[in-house]
Amino acid sequence: MQTEELFQAMSQSIIDGDADVAASLARQSIDLGIDPLQAINQGFVPGINHVGNQFSCGDMFLPELVMAGEAMKTAISELEPEMSKRGTERQVYGKVVLATVQGDIHDIGKTLVGTMLAAYGFQVYDMGVDVPITKIIEKTREVNANIVALSALLTTTMVRQKDVIEALEDVGLRDKVKVMVGGAPVTQEWVQQIGADGYSEDAVGAVGLAKKLLGV
């Protein structure tokens, strides 16, 4: 199969919500020596974006969104070991507490960001999804984190990013950590509005941003 055909099949496997096919195509791309991040961005992401758009216009429904999300997660978990292997810069740059904010269960993008940060030399404490503010604060203190990284995919939950920043201020930790935010609805304007230190549009950008924030 040509690379373009493979990418199209990857996209279609997500639209079909077929985790088995998605996993098999992910393995094929590794065998062909394709950069796993390229496989995600040019193969699988167009599929999930299509599903998201169809969902927005009411042409697809929640069960299809769930199946597409599962297929996407399965494909990425096949590619993760290869992504970690390819991360060449191995020194530890800093500690990152990573979470999808409270009320939000989207974990695909957050996990991808965590994988990339870990692959490029950050020690990542991935707390999962729907994480209460108090847990984020506790972990930040416990591991003496350098960065708190907050993902939010919903316009209704992005406000929790602001709440975490305020909570960090309240407990006197704000000047000890950098706060980076991300997720589809997040913009530079939002970063300024809530007093975060930066945002990135994707997982690769997150690595550059984390390095910049720590000056490494």
Ligand code: B1M
């Ligand atoms: Co949801 N969902 N969803 N969903 N879902 C969206 C976000 C939506 C835009 C779909 C739509 O309507 N078009 C919409 C939000 C609308 C809005 O708020 N404006 C939506 C909705 C409405 C909902 C529900 C409310 C639906 C319902 O129940 N009626 C519900 C909410 C549940 C909740 O969280 N409380 C819901 C549920 C779900 C599923 C569970 C079914 C599933 C998630 C499965 C999972 O994660 N395990 C799901 C999915 C799959 C999506 C879409 C289709 C895809 C999200 C995704 O995984 N993208 C999404 C539409 C879309 O985005 N196209 C949608 C792929 C991923 C690689 O990209 O997550 O953007 P992304 O992450 C990127 C960047 O954003 C960035 O880097 C990542 C990698 O490049 N990034 C960061 C992310 N976090 C970062 C952090 C950083 C830096 C960069 O630093 C800290």
